[in-house]
């Protein structure tokens with residue numbers, strides 16, 4: 001089967017590379033020339049375990065090409081995956097302009113052609129499939145674009161994207177016709193997981209509902225974590241204690257600096273906006289977001305409790321990526337932590353194994369006000385305090401006994417509860433964790 005993919009970001013690139021690895025011939029339309037050329041030369045534009053090797057293998061075998069020639073890619077493909085971005089607009093709603101632009105391109109290149117299934121993999125508001133149908137009719141200007149629109153939300157997590165694409169917990173497809181369903185069954189034939197076929201509205205809602213639920217779990221445990229701190233309880237044990245209950249489950253109950261990344265914050269804003277647009281009270285999600293926004297203030301308060309004055313002090317921020325295993329710094333909790341430190345007059349030296357270049361690029365005005373260093377030990381040398389924002393395994397392996405001697409004052413805030421607090425205190429750190 002010939003497959004077209006629009007957008008070679010996290011989702012599009014992983015989708016394209018994995019589907020080509022399964023034997024499909026995949027043409028990827030990417031409008032960013034620099035990205036496209038790099039990919040065509042076999043250099044992955046994102047860091048994901050296993051992706052680079054698979055990219056090279058499938059390019060070499062001729063099953064994968066990156067192009068800006070969308071008409072040819074559209075004409076050659078039976079199934080077209082739409083994986084472009086749906087970023088937040090200022091009011092929190094999803095910006096649908098990239099999806100709209102792709103719709104136009106697809107319609108204009110498939111007039112009077114054979115049936116094609118357009119599969120929306122991007123995270124989109126309920127009703128998007130209908131909008132695409134409506135716009136398709138308008139762009140076709142009375143001619144016939146033989147397109148069916150399906151929804152196939154993607155649930156992969158960054159840092160484990162290839163593994164999660166290939167071995168998902170489930171596949172959700174919102175599709176109306178038997179023909180469309182059968183094509184999607186062919187695409188996912190080799191996947192051994194529950195496959196849920198629904199209408200497109202249901203599939204679209206499933207994606208936002210899943211992300212909002214997971215983010216709610218995180219804010220919930222963060223709220224409980226604050227209570228644990230005030231009362232001397234241990235949030236990790238509380239999470240374990242509730243997580244054994246199969247109805248609750250142990251995952252997504254790690255207290256920390258709050259959720260970040262390119263999905264949860266954006267998707268919660270969009271889902272709340274969708275609820276509001278239907279006159280519904282989605283105040284629960286407003287609370288989830290509010291709790292998340294307040295995380296950095298709580299961290300700063302803890303530092304102040306140890307250091308008295310933060311102004312003029314040097315603070316090492318360990319971790320810029322929104323979680324370990326990725327170079328992605330979109331909406332990372334590090335932003336609000338750094339902003340809060342700067343507003344206290346502290347100077348910030350930040351480090352991250354993969355995230356520095358992206359942070360400099362994406363958060364340029366904030367990046368100008370801080371310094372970066374690749375080596376965490378260098379970041380810690382002479383610092384008055386360190387804050388762990390991302391739980392990179394490498395931070396566990398640091399020689400903390402030696403680091404303590406090299407810091408100006410050995411104050412350590414483990415924002416991810418990753419270090420052994422008894423050991424750290426034994427080493428002589430003024431050590432703070434989260435919710436314990």
Ligand SMILES: NC(=O)c1ccc[n+]([C@@H]2O[C@H](COP(=O)([O-])OP(=O)(O)OC[C@H]3O[C@@H](n4cnc5c(N)ncnc54)[C@H](O)[C@@H]3O)[C@@H](O)[C@H]2O)c1
Nearest residue numbers: 007008009010011029030031032083084085086122123154
């Ligand atoms: N990142 C994730 O882990 C993840 C997981 C599941 C779902 N999603 C959703 O998938 C969608 C894409 O996310 P992403 O992180 O891959 O985004 P991204 O911004 O990394 O990638 C989008 C890509 O689309 C390209 N593009 C935009 N318009 C185009 C056009 N007209 N033709 C060709 N290419 C075009 C951009 O240049 C970019 O490379 C979003 O809706 C997101 O919410 C993301």
Ligand SMILES: O=c1ccn([C@@H]2O[C@H](COP(=O)(O)OP(=O)(O)O[C@H]3O[C@H](CO)[C@@H](O)[C@H](O)[C@H]3O)[C@@H](O)[C@H]2O)c(=O)[nH]1
Nearest residue numbers: 154155156157158252253254256258259260261263322323
């Ligand atoms: O117990 C936890 C689990 C996660 N996080 C944080 O939550 C954020 C999101 O983490 P994660 O879900 O692992 O990362 P994403 O790659 O953003 O994946 C989410 O967003 C994707 C895009 O929609 C979905 O496809 C995935 O299913 C969904 O997990 C990160 O900042 C994590 O540090 C916590 O603070 N505590």
